[in-house]
Amino acid sequence: MPLETPKRRIFTVSRLNQEVQHVLESGFGMLWLQGELSNFSRPASGHFYFSLKDSQAQIRCAMFRGKNRYVNFEPQAGDEVLVRGKLGLYSARGDFQLIVEHMEPAGTGKLQQQFEQTKKKLDALGWFDVEAKKSIPDMPQRIGVVTSATGAAIQDVLQVLARRCPQAQIIIYPTLVQGASAAPKIVEAIQTAERRNEVDVLLLVRGGGSMEDLWAFNDESVAKAIYECELPIVCGVGHEVDVTIADHVADLRAPTPSAAAELSTPDGEIMEQRVASAHNALQRMLHSQLTLANAALHSLNDRLQMRHPKRLLEDRGQRIDDLEARLQQAMQTQTARHGRHVEHLTTRIHAHSPSQQLLTLQTHLESMHMRLNASMQNQLGGARNKWQLAARALDTVSPLATLDRGFAVVKHQNKLVTDAATLSAGDQISTQVARGVIHSKVDSVETKNTNS
Numbered sequence: 001m002p003l004e005t006p007k008r009r010i011f012t013v014s015r016l017n018q019e020v021q022h023v024l025e026s027g028f029g030m031l032w033l034q035g036e037l038s039n040f041s042r043p044a045s046g047h048f049y050f051s052l053k054d055s056q057a058q059i060r061c062a063m064f065r066g067k068n069r070y071v072n073f074e075p076q077a078g079d080e081v082l083v084r085g086k087l088g089l090y091s092a093r094g095d096f097q098l099i100v101e102h103m104e105p106a107g108t109g110k111l112q113q114q115f116e117q118t119k120k121k122l123d124a125l126g127w128f129d130v131e132a133k134k135s136i137p138d139m140p141q142r143i144g145v146v147t148s149a150t151g152a153a154i155q156d157v158l159q160v161l162a163r164r165c166p167q168a169q170i171i172i173y174p175t176l177v178q179g180a181s182a183a184p185k186i187v188e189a190i191q192t193a194e195r196r197n198e199v200d201v202l203l204l205v206r207g208g209g210s211m212e213d214l215w216a217f218n219d220e221s222v223a224k225a226i227y228e229c230e231l232p233i234v235c236g237v238g239h240e241v242d243v244t245i246a247d248h249v250a251d252l253r254a255p256t257p258s259a260a261a262e263l264s265t266p267d268g269e270i271m272e273q274r275v276a277s278a279h280n281a282l283q284r285m286l287h288s289q290l291t292l293a294n295a296a297l298h299s300l301n302d303r304l305q306m307r308h309p310k311r312l313l314e315d316r317g318q319r320i321d322d323l324e325a326r327l328q329q330a331m332q333t334q335t336a337r338h339g340r341h342v343e344h345l346t347t348r349i350h351a352h353s354p355s356q357q358l359l360t361l362q363t364h365l366e367s368m369h370m371r372l373n374a375s376m377q378n379q380l381g382g383a384r385n386k387w388q389l390a391a392r393a394l395d396t397v398s399p400l401a402t403l404d405r406g407f408a409v410v411k412h413q414n415k416l417v418t419d420a421a422t423l424s425a426g427d428q429i430s431t432q433v434a435r436g437v438i439h440s441k442v443d444s445v446e447t448k449n450t451n452s
Contacts, residue, residue: 412429
């Protein structure tokens with residue numbers, strides 16, 4: 001049975017360097033290293049490149065410009081230094097190196113350890129807490145300065161105060177700021193300022209220097225004096241990169257003595273601008289308040305006028321007049337409505353009264369009489385017309401019309417004589433002509449044969 005060949009893990013060179021770099025950085029973390037500087041160079045980029053060595057070995061180091069600008073001494077080959085950094089690998093060449101972030105002379109290593117111990121202790125006591133900080137006054141009238149009377153720091157502070165706050169009174173509490181006796185002198189100066197209580201704010205300042213030069217400001221007694229002082233303290237010790245225990249305990253830390261003077265005083269020009277702005281704001285507020293007060297006054301005056309007894313009486317009088325007019329209108333309307341009702345009832349009563357009924361019946365009778373007369377006249381007229389028509393028709397066939405033409409009607413014993421043979425001589429006859437009747441006697445009768 002053949003043996004299984006293990007799977008090969010193949011790296012590229014760059015991948016291997018990256019893996020080694022990761023192992024170095026994560027395996028050791030941040031570390032401190034002490035050694036002698038050699039092969040020190042500073043190219044145009046501003047970075048530091050050097051080696052640290054002892055009697056048996058050496059290691060290449062790089063300190064980039066962003067970090068080495070905080071180094072407060074001039075490194076030279078042969079110097080014994082203490083550095084802090086991380087192990088790494090320059091992958092382009094595969095060079096093992098230390099990336100340095102901090103450098104100091106090797107003699108300061110114990111001081112740094114002591115500094116860290118004191119810082120940790122005071123931090124545990126709450127001396128660094130924000131709640132313990134006192135507020136710095138906005139407009140101090142008297143400013144105290146604890147520093148060396150002959151150092152450069154006092155001149156810088158006085159120049160800044162004269163420019164920014166010329167009206168403030170400056171009181172200097174001179175003290176040593178360097179050496180073995182500096183710490184008790186600083187404590188004495190702080191306590192003197194507190195006891196006199198003649199300033200509004202206290203500046204604790206000193207120019208730059210090495211850690212040994214600034215060590216008095218890392219003393220626990222100085223930190224205690226700052227913490228227990230009732231006056232607000234602004235601490236400006238060294239340069240921007242220098243941080244002391246006093247900076248942590250003070251109510252406000254400034255990076256430099258000049259900055260301490262600036263932070264503890266208002267800017268005169270800015271104050272003038274603020275005063276002018278406040279003056280304008282006050283004027284606007286007063287104008288607004290006066291406008292509001294004037295409007296309120298007018299409103300109250302209008303309300304007063306509205307509630308004035310005379311105005312109330314006038315309103316009540318007008319109201320009474322209005323109610324009276326409405327009452328009269330209502331009474332007139334009611335009276336008119338009742339009047340119309342009475343008239344309606346009167347009309348109804350009048351319509352149902354005997355005299356009215358008689359009058360109505362009489363009127364109806366007259367109307368019927370007139371209608372009867374009219375009907376009779378109509379009927380008589382119709383009958384007359386019929387009679388006239390009949391008369392005209394009768395006249396047309398009447399013998400009287402014939403008589404008008406000369407004919408006559410002969411009667412014998414009221415009988416018409418149509419045949420002469422029916423008469424005899426001596427008979428009395430009557431002859432009717434158109435206008436009258438003739439009575440006569442027959443003398444003779446002559447007959448006429450109709451056949452001939």
